[in-house]
Amino acid sequence: MTSFPVRRKLAVLPFVALPFGAMTACGGEGTNSSTDCGVNSCTVTFDRGVEASASILGIKAELVKVQGQMVTLKVAGQTVTVPAGDGQQADGFDVSVQSVTDDKVVVKISGGGG
Template structure:
């Protein structure tokens, strides 16, 4: 194997790691779409739905009428549909609630996203 090829192969894991930092989110019972400063999380209802995003864990606790209860970075909050709350340095906005899922946008406070 030539030296330039070895260098390219040696750099590949670091390049993939850098990309993983932006998309560094995981979830169970949810789908995530993230940028550097915010994530839109679609939680499935009726399951234990959670996502690890922006360095914190976000969980869907429950839905009561037009209010959604979430746990973000260990703090439990209730947010109305189309409303927004702050918790642990994050803005949490509930975008929609259906019979099947809950869509929430979570962004870093002060981080335009």
């Protein structure tokens, strides 16, 4: 009957590893973006004036351009223009621009399943 404790430990292993899997679903490409992800959303901080993109939630998000407080992004291949402080839908994802400064653009992307 020594296999029972081993079976119990193996059954718990996927739940212990789950947070590590969720963390790997989110990452910036290069040094032009940084990400902070939860289970169903990511906040991406893009550097302005350079090509900036991030791989998050199984998709690619790119900063295309910023004109005043209007931010154009490409999310999962779909181009959307979002005013700062507002949100839009892009391929089943909620995209909101949290802030725009001279150096950075902070965007929150959540949802999925589009």
